[in-house]
Amino acid sequence: MLILPVGRRGPPLLAGQPLVAGLGSLVILSDNSESRVRSSRPISDTVAFVSNSRSYAEFFIPESETASAARARAAELGCTPVGAGAATALTFLAAAVGAKTAVEIGTGAGVSGLALFAGMAKDGVLTSIDVEAENQRAAKQAFTEAGIAPARARLINGRALEVLPRLTDGAYDLVLIDAAKGEYAQYLTEAVRLLRVGGMLVIDNALWHDKVADPTQRDADTVAVRETGRAVREDDTLVPVLIPLGDGLLAAVKTGTPRSGDTTAAKPS
């Protein structure tokens, strides 16, 4: 993630550098080519005004040097990792469910994998899928640098929708979705199948470049992410929360049975 204080010109600051005081800060939600700030596009397409509190929350837990190095490799490879705040949340969620088994759809260069390992059980195994072998090589390097035993990272190279059906029902404590946005609905179906009751579903880019919240944004990826969020919200066997860190992290616990009690707040008309 890159940060530009309002009105600043010149090269972007690195994540975690101090921000210039003012009305707010501009946070670039990702650094891929699609969302990079370009003078020809309205700035609201690619960045969001956020309060000082949101910046503070984003970098509340400092990132490790290993994660920063993985983030730099991700930038070289052109794949966008989870933001620093989302990585912190991933560690928290993995620890909260005592994850011993996790599936990651979209390995990238290993930033999210490092965050998951940091919260998982010491002998936990991460099964991570990516169609790009080069990205997975970078992830493997990151895991090695973090001292993670090779047997704990099961990296599967392939298309997610071809690999996921081969994984066992109800065998996983946590599933992270972070690959092709247009396939999010199908990933959701697979993720719910893979999770044990009490397991944690996590979907990155749930706010997708500040566009999900804007109903006038109707491009295919935005619609796919918005519809996936709606499906999670309306599934009464899931207990969801939308965490506004990074590009938005939608988390949900799989209860397995329809919830009882006052669930109206979770079901807007």
Ligand SMILES: C[S@@+](CC[C@H](N)C(=O)[O-])C[C@H]1O[C@@H](n2cnc3c(N)ncnc32)[C@H](O)[C@@H]1O
């Ligand atoms: C946003 S990046 C993942 C970043 C990673 N989760 C992290 O935070 O470090 C998305 C990744 O999904 C992979 N990908 C895209 N489409 C895919 C597909 N259909 N099947 C498997 N992987 C895919 C890309 O190669 C890329 O590495």
